[in-house]
Amino acid sequence: MLRLPFACLALAVLSPPVLARNAPPTAVPEARAAYYELRIYTPEPGKLAALNARFREHTLGLFAKHGMTNVAYWNEQASEQAPEGRVVYVLAYPSKQARDAAWKAFVSDPEWRAVAAASEANGKLVAKVESVFMTMTDYSPLLKLARP
Numbered sequence: 079m080l081r082l083p084f085a086c087l088a089l090a091v092l093s094p095p096v097l098a099r100n101a102p103p104t105a106v107p108e109a110r111a112a113y114y115e116l117r118i119y120t121p122e123p124g125k126l127a128a129l130n131a132r133f134r135e136h137t138l139g140l141f142a143k144h145g146m147t148n149v150a151y152w153n154e155q156a157s158e159q160a161p162e163g164r165v166v167y168v169l170a171y172p173s174k175q176a177r178d179a180a181w182k183a184f185v186s187d188p189e190w191r192a193v194a195a196a197s198e199a200n201g202k203l204v205a206k207v208e209s210v211f212m213t214m215t216d217y218s219p220l221l222k223l224a225r226p
Contacts, residue, residue, distance in 0.1 A: 107147060114211070
């Protein structure tokens with residue numbers, strides 16, 4: 079029986095394949111190898127509709143432009159902690175490096191800056207952003223990630 083040090087085993091199990099790490103930023107990642115980001119946006123009071131409109135009309139397209147794969151979006155049901163609910167979504171990338179490069183390009187994109195400024199003319203839309211980074215388990219039902 080082959081025995082590997084735990085660190086090597088963990089790296090082999092948790093790291094996406096080398097091809098995914100070297101994929102161009104616009105490549106749709108293979109679902110099992112993708113680096114996923116769960117993002118949760120808590121809107122400022124009264125701003126949920128405007129936040130949803132900005133995602134619907136601008137942000138999804140800009141994410142795709144920068145090589146981010148839009149997986150799914152939800153509105154959380156209202157709760158005591160989030161009276162209007164929150165916007166919850168998942169993006170996929172070929173790797174952490176691709177994720178970091180995509181976000182850097184996105185936040186510096188003049189089109190995004192104009193959209194953000196216009197949508198926040200009457201105040202910020204988001205009070206809090208949370209991110210969770212994930213890889214798919216071997217027992218998860220397989221997702222089909224679509225081209226942007």
